[in-house]
Amino acid sequence: MGLFILCFLTTGGALDYLYFDAFTPSGPTLPAATLFSLGAASMITLAAYHGGGSLILGSLGAERPDTQIPEHRELRNIVTEMALASGAAMPQVYVIYDPAPNALATGTNDKNSAICVTTGLLALLDREETQGVVAHEMSHIRNEDILLMTMVSILLGGIAILADLGRRGFYSPRAGQRLGRKTPLLLLPLSLLIGLAPLIGRILSMAVSRQREYLADATAAQYTRNPVGLARALEKIRDAAIPFRGATRGTAHLFFTSPLRRRLENSDSRLAHLLTTHPPINRRIELLYRMAGIMRPPVQNTRNASTRSA
Template sequence: MVLFVLFISTMAYVFGEAGSGYGWIYGIIALVFSVFGSFGSYFYSDKAVLALSNAKLTDKNRDYDFYTAAENMRIASGLPMPKLYVIEDQALNAFATGRDPEHGVVVATRGLLQRLDRSDIEGVVAHEMSHIKNFDTRLMMIVAILVGSVALLAHFFMRSMFWGSGNRDKGKGGGIMIVLAIVFAVLAPIIATLIQLAISRRREYLADASAANMTRNPEGLASALEKISVDHAVLQTATSATAHLFISNPFRSKEARSWFTNFFNTHPPIEERIKILRGM
């Protein structure tokens, strides 16, 4: 996380040097905004995600299997009981959010709760509670904010170059600094996004393993993933900003399949996840 913040500050420094020669001022401003953005994400991003997803709080009376599955996993994991939310959508999916176990939230779609077996639901809930236990929810919220900051910086710099703002002739690095800044603006958002996606894929594997250990029944999660994989409904409330949170890519119909384009997927191949679970 510290390296990500320093990377953003370095980007801002290079852009500032190329544009006006005051790179250190831009770097300090970017550092301050990155730190405050990370703190803002830490405290408020879970609320924003729930609002974006149109998720509604539920309870034991309304969703008995969901609630009791979470209760069982709470006992098995030693975690506090998470708040439970439901998205009224027939797509099969779920996600977790919250900055720490004391503020954990597990969200499931209505379709998942209605169409999966009890053991499948327990597997899904265990997977999501594993994300909370492993602090993946905190990590991915902060990483998403930092990746967004990289993209915004690059966008603002390219716009300033296009419109000719700033006094580039006085930049201390001259033409070399401008070229370096353009390279940063083009490549940095791509590299930052690839890092975010790689982190997301690795944490999915870890959550699968943790869920199997929690339930002592890897077949439950494997069965759930198998059913999710053949459901091609697109979750209407999902966005590109929240896709990495879900147990499976909510845009599965658009999921890339080649070895190269897999680098740009938010999730590892679901078939590989099922194979690993059934090999446990």
């Protein structure tokens, strides 16, 4: 979390130097943009802590389950079972009406947490597989991942706003005069910092997310004592290959599997490890089968394979 706040402050400092002549003999005493960034980071962190989960659920169109629908009742039962298995408080349950099979957990602790699944996931998976997915999300709650990832989502939005303000400054009428007085050796790296701040923030969030996904898979297998159920769920979701329309790059790391469905997500290359929010899905499947004592290589996505061959 400190890295994200540091990204906030360095972006603010760059804005101060480039546009307000701060940190120079003729500049203002107080670095306004840096102080604004510090205040914004503090306010966003507090907002994320106290209401970030609700903001995210609202942005995704999540709704309370309809108890008249059998699949929704079964979902509540499964969440109750996994709450008991994990020793956590019962989270709130939400449903997103979307055909993409996916799920997420959000909140700040196990007292105000929420688990949300899509109707596409309920339609695609059987009970054991759904239980594995819910156990995975419950493990994010018990491992306190939800606080970190919820706050990261909100902070990424703030970093993007600051960087956008900085980029807009380049096109203001007085931009040429201000920037022309700057030291060239500092002008280029600071300009790059403003332009790349959102990307740096996303890369940091991706690195955090990938490591927590492996841990959540392992913990879910402990809760259900059935790693094969979770592995089968991942296989079905992989083969369905339906992107979630409501996801953004700022919220992708919250989901059970990557909602963006880019080809890079299934790659095991170094570039994929740097630029994806989730570990390769085939690798996750393989590790879960190994937990069950089944040395079975994951079957490749036949839909993607046929598309590539065509």
